[in-house]
Amino acid sequence: xxxEKTCTICDRPRLEKSYCTFHRTAYENLKRGFKKxxxxxxxxxxxxxxxxxxxxxxxxxxxxxxxxxxxxxxxxAAKVVSN
Amino acid sequence: xxxxxxxxFGLDAALAKSGYTLVISEKTDVAEKIxxxxxxxxxxxxxxxxxxxxAVNSENNRYIICAxxxxxxxxxxxxxxxxxxxxxxxxxxxxxxxxxxxxxxxKRINLIRRLAKGATSFVNACDLDLEGETIAANILKYACxxxxxxxxxxxxxxxxxxxLTSALRDARPPLNSRLAAAGRTRHLIDFIYGINxxxxxxxxxxxxxxxxxxxxxxxxxxxxxxxxxxxxxEIMSFVPTPYWSISLDLTKDTGAHLKARYxxxxxxxxxxxxxxxxxxxxxxxTITRIxxxxxxxxxPVPFNTGDLQREAYRVFGYSPSETLHLAERLYLxxxxxxxxxxxxxxxxxxxxxxxxxxxxxxxxxATMAKWLLAGQLLPHCGPQEDPAHPAxxxxxxxxxxxxxxxxxxxxxxxxxxxxAIFGKTALQxxxxxxxxVGVHDFxxxxxxxxxxxxxxxxxxxxxxxxxxxxxxxxxEVMNVKTVHKVEKFQYHPSxxxxxxxxxxxxxxxxxxxxxxxxIIRTLYERQYLAEKAMVPSEMAxxxxxxxxxxxxxxxxxxxxxxxxxxxxxxxxxxxxxxSVVEDAIDYLLPSMEQMHRAQRTLGKELARAMNxxxxxxNSLGVCPLCKNDSLFIVRSKKTGKRFVGCKxxxxxxxxxxxLPQRGSIIPLKRCCKQCGxxxxxxxxxxxxxxxxxxxxxxxxxDGGKTNLSSSRPSITKRS
Ligand SMILES: [Zn+2]
Numbered sequence: 001x002x003x004e005k006t007c008t009i010c011d012r013p014r015l016e017k018s019y020c021t022f023h024r025t026a027y028e029n030l031k032r033g034f035k036k037x038x039x040x041x042x043x044x045x046x047x048x049x050x051x052x053x054x055x056x057x058x059x060x061x062x063x064x065x066x067x068x069x070x071x072x073x074x075x076x077a078a079k080v081v082s083n
Numbered sequence: 084x085x086x087x088x089x090x091x092f093g094l095d096a097a098l099a100k101s102g103y104t105l106v107i108s109e110k111t112d113v114a115e116k117i118x119x120x121x122x123x124x125x126x127x128x129x130x131x132x133x134x135x136x137x138a139v140n141s142e143n144n145r146y147i148i149c150a151x152x153x154x155x156x157x158x159x160x161x162x163x164x165x166x167x168x169x170x171x172x173x174x175x176x177x178x179x180x181x182x183x184x185x186x187x188x189x190k191r192i193n194l195i196r197r198l199a200k201g202a203t204s205f206v207n208a209c210d211l212d213l214e215g216e217t218i219a220a221n222i223l224k225y226a227c228x229x230x231x232x233x234x235x236x237x238x239x240x241x242x243x244x245x246x247l248t249s250a251l252r253d254a255r256p257p258l259n260s261r262l263a264a265a266g267r268t269r270h271l272i273d274f275i276y277g278i279n280x281x282x283x284x285x286x287x288x289x290x291x292x293x294x295x296x297x298x299x300x301x302x303x304x305x306x307x308x309x310x311x312x313x314x315x316x317e318i319m320s321f322v323p324t325p326y327w328s329i330s331l332d333l334t335k336d337t338g339a340h341l342k343a344r345y346x347x348x349x350x351x352x353x354x355x356x357x358x359x360x361x362x363x364x365x366x367x368x369t370i371t372r373i374x375x376x377x378x379x380x381x382x383p384v385p386f387n388t389g390d391l392q393r394e395a396y397r398v399f400g401y402s403p404s405e406t407l408h409l410a411e412r413l414y415l416x417x418x419x420x421x422x423x424x425x426x427x428x429x430x431x432x433x434x435x436x437x438x439x440x441x442x443x444x445x446x447x448x449a450t451m452a453k454w455l456l457a458g459q460l461l462p463h464c465g466p467q468e469d470p471a472h473p474a475x476x477x478x479x480x481x482x483x484x485x486x487x488x489x490x491x492x493x494x495x496x497x498x499x500x501x502x503a504i505f506g507k508t509a510l511q512x513x514x515x516x517x518x519x520v521g522v523h524d525f526x527x528x529x530x531x532x533x534x535x536x537x538x539x540x541x542x543x544x545x546x547x548x549x550x551x552x553x554x555x556x557x558x559e560v561m562n563v564k565t566v567h568k569v570e571k572f573q574y575h576p577s578x579x580x581x582x583x584x585x586x587x588x589x590x591x592x593x594x595x596x597x598x599x600x601x602i603i604r605t606l607y608e609r610q611y612l613a614e615k616a617m618v619p620s621e622m623a624x625x626x627x628x629x630x631x632x633x634x635x636x637x638x639x640x641x642x643x644x645x646x647x648x649x650x651x652x653x654x655x656x657x658x659x660x661x662s663v664v665e666d667a668i669d670y671l672l673p674s675m676e677q678m679h680r681a682q683r684t685l686g687k688e689l690a691r692a693m694n695x696x697x698x699x700x701n702s703l704g705v706c707p708l709c710k711n712d713s714l715f716i717v718r719s720k721k722t723g724k725r726f727v728g729c730k731x732x733x734x735x736x737x738x739x740x741x742l743p744q745r746g747s748i749i750p751l752k753r754c755c756k757q758c759g760x761x762x763x764x765x766x767x768x769x770x771x772x773x774x775x776x777x778x779x780x781x782x783x784x785d786g787g788k789t790n791l792s793s794s795r796p797s798i799t800k801r802s
Pocket of ligand 1: 007
């Protein structure tokens with residue numbers, strides 16, 4: 001079980017939401033990045049964006065962590081809805 | 084003079100009579116060189132408690148010369164209780180009363196104190212910079228009975244006989260003691276910051292969890308570390324943005340082919356990239372513009388410390404501190420001028436022709452020296468000046484011993500650079516041909532060297548790039564054979580290298596030529612950085628993050644710049660040292676209070692980060708026997724010895740291997756190709772070696788040690 005006061009991803013203390021300061025920065029960059037990707041590819045979905053981000057070697061480690069965490073959350077949500 | 088209290092053999096006679104000049108240098112090699120230079124005959128060398136002393140007579144003086152070997156006095160906290168801070172009441176003490184690692188400082192102080200009694204005059208022959216002046220000022224004040232104001236200053240930038248003789252002959256009373264005051268103030272401020280901040284961090288951890296290891300942060304160390312951490316945060320949080328690069332393969336009927344890239348650079352939308360490709364496919368490209376430009380490459384400027392350190396890192400991969408260490412050895416051998424300098428200028432009084440003539444006696448420089456000596460010698464100098472020393476230059480002395488491979492490389496770099504500054508401007512012609520395909524323009528670039536100029540003297544370290552193009556003319560038509568569209572992603576900023584961090588510190592104006600490389604080395608020693616790649620540890624990330632939250636002023640570059648400026652103001656006589664120290668304390672105290680208020684939060688976070696850093700440092704990856712990620716460096720609770728062990732020991736895994744008990748070891752995070760066990764790097768007394776930890780590995784040669792030094796030829800002494 002993860003400590004409630006620590007980041008959902010790592011052992012650092014969490015900020016007001018579920019991430020630590022570093023994963024929070026990565027999350028914000030990920031959100032900002034999607035706007036640029038949408039401009040570049042036009043029809044890309046957020047899920048495809050996360051998938052593709054994970055395959056690029058230039059992607060930062062903390063961004064990967066967050067992308068994976070976001071994907072897990074989406075999968076979980078989809079399961080809950082389908083049940 | 085007899086026994087332990089007095090110098091032995093020939094020195095006895097020299098010291099029996101008082102009335103000599105006591106010369107104090109910073110290093111024993113310098114003392115010996117001064118003794119050989121200033122005397123009529125051979126100097127007498129003796130030892131007192133193992134400390135060398137030299138005695139020599141000149142025409143009208145008797146000299147006794149001894150060396151300090153760096154600082155003999157340091158700033159100390161008279162309170163001595165490590166748990167108490169802030170520490171603001173400080174005193175200067177002999178090093179042996181401050182540190183267990185003071186070496187022979189006490190013996191040297193005692194010797195100087197005795198020698199001072201028989202001296203009628205004193206000469207300060209320490210290095211002519213802030214540190215040298217501080218070393219000498221403390222010795223003259225505390226060991227020579229306040230002789231600071233009565234002493235003479237010998238000024239020299241090389242250890243050649245000629246330079247030392249004139250420096251001693253022309254030694255004059257110092258105009259003022261401002262340089263020493265500036266140096267002493269810097270030490271005080273650094274000590275106040277270092278001790279208080281480090282104690283605040285260490286005590287915060289200790290309040291939460293008693294654990295081994297102290298944390299440190301300092302006035303220059305803090306902003307430097309923050310730079311590295313900020314870069315790491317950028318890299319780790321980096322989201323690459325896509326873009327497309329478009330290029331054409333062009334062919335001529337003659338068979339010639341060229342590659343042209345899209346003139347407007349990159350394209351940031353996929354649809355737009357498609358459109359350009361479709362418009363260019365199977366079309367003709369017409370040359371609409373050809374632009375030729377002759378560009379001049381001025382000779383380089385002579386090295387200052389930072390330039391030398393950066394260049395040595397670029398061409399040899401040497402760390403800044405190693406380069407400085409090697410350059411100092413060359414200086415002590417009188418081969419180059421003083422290497423701690425900010426100057427990029429050479430004095431006009433320097434006899435360039437004589438230096439180059441002497442260098443021509445070394446076979447590898449003979450031809451180049453001949454070319455230079457055939458013309459006028461006008462050096463190309465840079466804008467930066469240093470009031471104490473000129474830029475680094477070879478003295479023209481020829482190595483009297485075979486230089487160590489790494490020394491030889493630095494020597495060659497300095498000599499080549501010195502020769503290059505007298506060379507002619509190099510000339511290159513660049514050609515830009517623009518091809519139009521409908522409304523889209525593409526470009527081909529070429530370049531060729533017209534005149535090598537100064538590059539001939541520096542060609543071992545610099546190659547001019549050339550891209551030769553076939554003959555092209557405006558209006559000429561070529562066929563578009565292929566259109567390439569490549570999807571790419573922006574690359575994250577690079578991590579700092581020791582060299583680029585040094586440059587960034589220079590731009591920020593933090594630290595000095597003499598101290599910057601030491602600061603970088605300290606970051607490694609304190610486990611804030613992992614080896615070479617400059618990856619900050621969890622501890623570094625956490626310390627910077629916490630300081631930014633609780634005491635942001637401590638990491639501020641502006642704060643450090645302001646203090647550097649204050650130290651310079653002391654040197655210029657514009658400000659009183661006392662007020663500079665008071666300002667520094669005023670700036671520090673609110674941060675200390677904030678840290679104290681947040682002690683528990685700091686402590687918990689730092690303890691976690693320390694554990695994580697130690698675990699990551701000691702982790703050796705997958706165990707070759709049980710195949711779990713469980714191989715670690717372990718320290719025996721019983722014997723205190725370190726060895727390699729598996730965390731699954733209690734579950735029956737018997738993997739273990741001995742480790743060297745002395746010196747530093749670092750896991751290289753890779754496995755031996757022969758046996759799969761981890762590879763590590765160890766070093767002792769600056770000698771590194773790489774080894775596989777498995778004692779029965781088939782790769783073992785020479786007891787498992789593989790010395791890293793390669794076998795490049797070195798510059799040898801004159802035959
Ligand atoms: Zn986190």
